Amino acid sequence: MPDFRPADSFRSPRFAQPAxxxxxxxxxxxxxxDAALLGIPxxxxxxxxxxSRFGPRDIRQNSSLIRPYNPVLQVSPFDVLRVADVGxxxxxxxxxxxxxxxxxxxxxDVLNAxxxxxxxxxxxxxxxxxxxxxxxKHGPVGMVHFDSHQDMWExxxxxxYFHGTPFRRAVEEKLLDTxxxxxxxxxxxxxxxxxxxxxxxxxxxWVTAPQVAQEGLDWIREQMLVVRGGPVYLSFDxxxxxxAFAPGTGTPEVGGLTSREALELVRALVGVQLVxxxxxxxSPPYDQAGITSMLAANILFEILSVMAATRLxxxxxxxxxxxxx
Ligand code: MN
Ligand code: MN
Numbered sequence: 040m041p042d043f044r045p046a047d048s049f050r051s052p053r054f055a056q057p058a059x060x061x062x063x064x065x066x067x068x069x070x071x072x073d074a075a076l077l078g079i080p081x082x083x084x085x086x087x088x089x090x091s092r093f094g095p096r097d098i099r100q101n102s103s104l105i106r107p108y109n110p111v112l113q114v115s116p117f118d119v120l121r122v123a124d125v126g127x128x129x130x131x132x133x134x135x136x137x138x139x140x141x142x143x144x145x146x147x148d149v150l151n152a153x154x155x156x157x158x159x160x161x162x163x164x165x166x167x168x169x170x171x172x173x174x175x176k177h178g179p180v181g182m183v184h185f186d187s188h189q190d191m192w193e194x195x196x197x198x199x200y201f202h203g204t205p206f207r208r209a210v211e212e213k214l215l216d217t218x219x220x221x222x223x224x225x226x227x228x229x230x231x232x233x234x235x236x237x238x239x240x241x242x243x244x245w246v247t248a249p250q251v252a253q254e255g256l257d258w259i260r261e262q263m264l265v266v267r268g269g270p271v272y273l274s275f276d277x278x279x280x281x282x283a284f285a286p287g288t289g290t291p292e293v294g295g296l297t298s299r300e301a302l303e304l305v306r307a308l309v310g311v312q313l314v315x316x317x318x319x320x321x322s323p324p325y326d327q328a329g330i331t332s333m334l335a336a337n338i339l340f341e342i343l344s345v346m347a348a349t350r351l352x353x354x355x356x357x358x359x360x361x362x363x364x
Contacts, residue, residue, distance in 0.1 A: 043120075054103065060098070060159075061107075064123050069154050073121045073346075074346060076123070076125065077128065079159065079160050080095050080127055080130060082162045082289075084164025085202055090323060091160055093323045093324065096323075098336050101333045105336060112345070116344045120343065122343060128142050130161075143168040144172075157342060158318075159317070160318065162320055163202040163203075163274075165205075166206070167204075169272075170209050177270045181271040183273050185224050185301065187225060188292070190276075191207040193237075202320070216269060220244065221263055221265055222244070223259065223263075226292055226294055248294050260307045270312050273313055280296045284297060285331040286326060288321060289325075305341040308349075313346055
């Protein structure tokens, strides 16, 4: 088994060699991994600014400075988990339903190898085929969903599938345990108050961006506890963060989370059983100086850190319960 660690930056400078996520090894061999970084360069579900098809490449490019130890969570994820960059799904750039089939199969392959998929978009329409795959393995899952939008609209120009509908479809297809779902960062003008009716009807909880400011992070961490009690999926639409910090995205909404709040809230997931994750909607053509891709890369690092810290916690708990040192 090769060593799954980022390249040593004292031997190979950070700007050298083909870009993989955090300069991790690239492999298509899934068995033996704990987590796989999977790019999905598809933006055919976008309704406004396109360009997120270039997200995976740009996020890899902007991940090369991230160092391997997380001093906040006090964990070095690559000491705990074997993580590789498994490349991209070869999507069909002009057909969303064909792409959905390809994405679902790729994620099923990852899950069947006992590996946690950490997906990089691509637009948010992709969360639906990922969740379909996750559901085949785990049944209905809880979800933490960062976004300025609920993505629970009914349709767009007669299409059931685009980046504004994935979670309505996911609820209809019973992919989610709706009691264990929370959306964070919701804001911006909608068409009417009735846009929230679907979420209300299905008992979906959401925290608005103004509430983040008014109630504070501790209150939100408390709200996030609802996802506990089973497997959880994390979906992070980068437009949950304010366009001042994340301008490179398809449908920006002002008045959002700061990058610091976003990182803090992802860290709050230590102890949660994450069975999959995505970071989506980074559109490099609208980015400035790589700041959106850099944030996305750091959110991915925090997700891996959370998985590693959770694994360490579980080891400690089982040692305690067995009484073994
Ligand atoms: Mn959004
Ligand atoms: Mn979204």
